[in-house]
Amino acid sequence: MANENLGLQQARRNKRDEFYTQLPDIEREMRHYRKFFRGKTVYCNCDDPFISAFSEYFTKNFEFLGIKKLITTCYRSQEINLFSRNDSEQAIKLEYEGGATNSLPSSSDMGVSVLNGDGDFRSDECIEIMKEADVVVTNPPFSLFGEFVNLLNAHDKKFIIIGHQNALTYTAVFPLLRANRIWLGYGFKRNMAHFIAPHYEDTASDADHKAGMIRVSGVVWYTNVDHNKRHEEMILVRRYHGNEAAYPRYDNYDAVEVSKTQDIPMDYNGAMGVPITFMTKYNPEQFEIVGATESEGTGASAGLWDKSSRVPQAMVNGAKVYKRIFIRNLNPIESDI
Numbered sequence: 001m002a003n004e005n006l007g008l009q010q011a012r013r014n015k016r017d018e019f020y021t022q023l024p025d026i027e028r029e030m031r032h033y034r035k036f037f038r039g040k041t042v043y044c045n046c047d048d049p050f051i052s053a054f055s056e057y058f059t060k061n062f063e064f065l066g067i068k069k070l071i072t073t074c075y076r077s078q079e080i081n082l083f084s085r086n087d088s089e090q091a092i093k094l095e096y097e098g099g100a101t102n103s104l105p106s107s108s109d110m111g112v113s114v115l116n117g118d119g120d121f122r123s124d125e126c127i128e129i130m131k132e133a134d135v136v137v138t139n140p141p142f143s144l145f146g147e148f149v150n151l152l153n154a155h156d157k158k159f160i161i162i163g164h165q166n167a168l169t170y171t172a173v174f175p176l177l178r179a180n181r182i183w184l185g186y187g188f189k190r191n192m193a194h195f196i197a198p199h200y201e202d203t204a205s206d207a208d209h210k211a212g213m214i215r216v217s218g219v220v221w222y223t224n225v226d227h228n229k230r231h232e233e234m235i236l237v238r239r240y241h242g243n244e245a246a247y248p249r250y251d252n253y254d255a256v257e258v259s260k261t262q263d264i265p266m267d268y269n270g271a272m273g274v275p276i277t278f279m280t281k282y283n284p285e286q287f288e289i290v291g292a293t294e295s296e297g298t299g300a301s302a303g304l305w306d307k308s309s310r311v312p313q314a315m316v317n318g319a320k321v322y323k324r325i326f327i328r329n330l331n332p333i334e335s336d337i
């Protein structure tokens with residue numbers, strides 16, 4: 001019975017992971033990395049070559065981007081086949097090195113072969129392929145996001161991948177963000193994406209509803225490829241001095257609460273707690289990431305937490321606030337008060 005339950009849980013998790021990125025969302029993000037792709041081997045390692053819009057994007061734009069090689073592999077497990085749009089029972093690999101005679105490559109222009117294993121991105125077979133690649137570009141399963149980032153990091157790979165903003169404070173992710181080794185990409189409109197999800201029963205209101213699609217809010221791009229947006233300075237319009245009441249000190253952290261990113265003051269030089277969505281505006285020349293609330297992992301606050309409170313969430317006047325990242329303004333203006 002216990003095993004049956006585990007199997008069901010796994011199947012549900014797999015089902016939740018089975019949705020597909022739309023081509024326009026990929027195009028909107030990739031245009032910011034055009035020059036980077038020249039001469040690179042691109043690997044989409046969670047992508048069925050016949051249905052993935054990532055694979056489609058890179059084959060269609062192969063010559064335009066000057067890519068050296070595209071490799072796409074997909075995962076096949078019994079449960080996945082129940083939900084997938086693809087009938088293929090085996091995990092497959094596509095290799096494309098350009099040179100299609102027509103402007104759009106046909107399947108005969110691409111080398112498609114069967115993988116030995118199930119195409120799990122953690123398998124030795126897929127790791128060997130990853131080693132050959134310069135950059136991994138995909139939307140990996142959200143349920144394995146931490147493992148996915150760990151693997152890329154262990155192999156020092158460049159990547160541009162989709163994930164949920166909740167993953168910002170994962171132990172596999174946050175230390176890399178803090179060390180400026182990874183960051184967010186340009187992002188989706190209003191941090192929200194519609195993914196193609198054939199199995200999904202849509203319960204959204206009429207205005208949100210799109211047939212065959214699932215709407216996921218809080219979706220972002222994670223990358224370690226440099227881009228212009230992360231060097232744009234956020235314009236700060238508020239002041240701390242003279243407005244101290246608007247920035248209460250936490251009961252249990254040595255920092256002040258800034259409940260909205262747009263309210264970050266220009267003249268405060270200590271630690272400030274901000275919502276995780278701040279990361280979409282983060283510029284490493286303007287701010288330093290100090291830590292996160294201890295609710296995101298022991299030691300995450302880099303000493304800002306008053307342990308005697310025993311409450312890991314940030315508290316203001318006895319009330320818990322949602323998870324926070326602590327930052328410091330690297331160039332605060334002198335206060336004239």
Ligand SMILES: C[S@@+](CC[C@H](N)C(=O)[O-])C[C@H]1O[C@@H](n2cnc3c(N)ncnc32)[C@H](O)[C@@H]1O
Nearest residue numbers: 017019020021046047075119120121139140141
């Ligand atoms: C969120 S979907 C995105 C699919 C595709 N990358 C896209 O963006 O359209 C995640 C995909 O990862 C696949 N997947 C699940 N577990 C995997 C694993 N261990 N290794 C590789 N792929 C996996 C799922 O089958 C699913 O198609």
